[in-house]
Amino acid sequence: MARSIILLLDSFGIGSAHDAEKFGDSGADTLGHICEWMAVNRRKADGSPDYLRLPNLAGLGLAGAAELSRGQKLAHPLSSDDSRINAAYTCAEEISHGKDTLSGHWEIAGVPVLFDWGYFPQQPKCFPEELVEEIIKQGNLPGVLGEKHASGTEIIKELGEEHLQTGKPIIYTSADSVLQIAAHEEAFGLDRLYELCKICYELVKPYHIARVIARPFVGSYAEDFVRTGNRHDYAVPAPEATLLDKLTAASGSVYAVGKIADIFAHRGITKHYPASGLEKLFDTALQAVQEAPDKSLVFVNFVDFDSSFGHRRDTKGYGEGLEYFDTRLPEMLAVLKPEDLLLITADHGCDPTWSGSDHTREKIPVLFFGKGVVSQALTPMRTFSDIGQTIADHLGIERLTNGTAADLR
Structure with a gap:
């Protein structure tokens, strides 16, 4: 057959x-x-x-x-x-x-997608303040880093060391309808990153965002950081x-x-x-x-x-x-x-x-x-x-x- x-x-x-x-x-x-x-x-x-x-x-x-x-x-x-x-x-x-x-x-x-996804604006602090506050609150976080449009490889070079020092995950977006979260696979924890993405998946629904993506990485310093194969997408059906x-x-x-x-x-x-x-x-x-x-x-x-x-x-x-x-x-x-x-x-x-x-x-x-x-x-x-x-x-x-x-x- x-x-x-x-x-x-x-x-x-x-x-x-x-x-x-x-x-x-x-x-x-x-x-x-x-x-x-x-x-x-x-x-x-x-x-x-x-x-x-x-x-x-x-x-x-x-x-x-x-x-x-x-x-x-x-x-x-x-x-x-x-x-x-x-x-x-x-x-x-x-x-x-x-x-x-x-x-x-x-x-x-x-x-076919014959409707318009929601997008975050191309500007510093691109995420709505109330969204960031809820991410921090529901995720029980000390804060977040990033909050901008960025390349995933470049932003971990820029903010990865601060993430390791503070425990604050890196949130960013792109021209796609997406919220991405980068965190150290070992220091922050892979399961914790996935749970945070699940929280964010619910929080971005009112903004008509298509996906939340977990972007784990490993390494000890900026030039050593590398993303792992444990990426996970939480997509709208x-x-x-x-x-x-x-x-x-x-x-x-x-x-x-x-x-x-x-x-x-x-x-x-x-x-x-x-x-x-x-x-x-x-x-x-x-x-x-x-x-x-x-x-x-x-x-x-x-x-x-x-x-x-x-x-x-x-x-x-x-x-x-x-x-x-x-x-x-x-x-x-x-x-x-x-x-x-x-x-x-x-x-x-x-x-x-x-x-x-x-x-x-x-x-x-x-x-x-x-x-x-x-x-x-x-x-x-x-x-x-x-x-x-x-x-x-x-x-x-x-x-x-x-x-x-x-x-x-």
Whole structure:
């Protein structure tokens, strides 16, 4: 019986969306700019350009999907022959109001976010005074640090030592609808951090905030601090039944790898596989696929492309992360069953060459692979929900509220 596997490269955009200008992202192009940057800045031993090489993704139609999105070819081929395709490929645009993680994932699962999340203003002391007072009171805290928009890695360098000295957790936000709390995993305590996040999850409901995120770190001094893999997201549940909900309601299974379970508020999840880091995530994805029964969805989020490379504007790291992922793809293809449908996609962009550290409003790649899939360029999708409906059709479950299935045969 049919199974589906989604490998979602968090933030892997392939060109500006039609409404990118509204978000200040006109011209953003995660893949295109990485491709150009690598050609200029990376060199082989003989001094010649060391181009971005993604032969396995190219074989699934990535270059073609990028051309559909951008209206022109990439500056440099991703393989020796980008025309040799063994998949159905296209690009998709988002109709959700935001360019955040929840909106992208929910829309893929058939539930676009057609309302506005709440956001904290870009200013010092960005959180309402009454909210901070309640966090301190209900969390039994000596106070808090931060209270501003910040990069998660930079703010622990800035305030981590003071946090260790005072016991005050660091609260901060970003352009996303989020409240994040950084605290030392050992000195403050991981369980205590999680409990504080649960308190904050209830407190931010009146502000329509999408997520509260625990950001534990370890280390002894500013340059030594590093975030651990024990991040935990407390997310608002989707307002309607998602692809995941409908599959489990139909006696199917959803195997969630990485932060997928958190993104869907642990609803519609059969089994959760915690993992972090590209290598561990891919290893765990292979394990989940090998363990998943018939009529199941294995859903994997490769968060490092966003958190480690995109937000940190690490273009070289992003490109080399893509190349690592590409080298592992044959392992995934080798464990697929004859009726499996593999999808490689993303949830938004995060162009590492862009200004600031926020997501970028971009189209995403949609690459379908399977024994019954005809190699072809599909019509560009007008909503991410077309992806979810295509998978729902493959799994033979109830239609989603939104989306039109692509014909893969």
